[in-house]
Amino acid sequence: MTDLNGHEFYRRPLNETNSNLTTSAGARQAGWIAGAGNSAFALTLPVTEQMNHRGIRVIHRYTDDAAGNGDYIDWWSPEIDINTGFQSLNGGTVYYDPATGQLATGWRNVAGNNYYFADGYQMKPGSDDWVYNDQLHGQMYTGVQWADGHCYDFGRDGVAHAQSWNDGWSWPFPASGEGSFAFGQGFGYNWAGRTNSYHDGLDFGAYDHPGADVHAVHGGRVIDIATVRDQQARDLWWYALVWDGRTLFVYQEAFSNRSRIIVNVGDLVYPGQVIGYRDLSHLHLGMNTSPNYRMDLAHSYQPNWTDSSQATGSGSWIDPEWALRVRPY
């Protein structure tokens, strides 16, 4: 018994001492040969736990060696799938790869259709930590979801249909478009007045980019709305986090209280949608490759971070001015 890569699970000898030579099934198998009598062999080959969710093959080996390693002739069975492909697990649907026995994650093309399977990471409720949830590992996406930076309707059957009208980009204050940015508003190492002279986003000032309506620059799902407090526990500002499966968008320093943000955690937002009303001096837009905002925030003054003990591993700040001009995806 082997997997599809030739790895052997086990072998069983099949001869006149350990096989059942007299079953009616065996007799039937050879019944078309005149005089074959009890020449057919029958042996039960149990499915072990290691074989579950894999494609396997049975090699029938005719050999002159008791251990099965001498002169031989093999006959290979076709692929036999043991609970592979789409299966139910934890109340959802998952997909077992026959070649590896592992749950599929990310994109997978099956019979010409594209499906997306969750990696198991999700926002921990009430925090900015992105934690591993075993129940979600491999779960097939259904309904309208953002994956890898784009919006899809996965319906009930999980087949991805691109929602191309939800893609694209917007300036946060479209009336002034790109507008202009003063010294220190831009991204990166640009102003010695900051810690490490590093700015992890782009500031849209109320003077250079007027207007209260803050438009989403890209679509995604709202994964958190929370406040940053000073050392006296007073609110400095409220922020909203939008994750599109590829980039985290941080809208902060623009909203003095929760009521200025008009979306809710779990909402899907689309490019250009108004998500809140600025009533502070500027909007700081941050973009990071990691949804783990607690880690992003802890590395506000560095271009990137890596931490293998964290669920999402690493994060890098992206220049929003570049992204909004180039529209990289």
Ligand SMILES: [Zn+2]
């Ligand atoms: Zn800023």
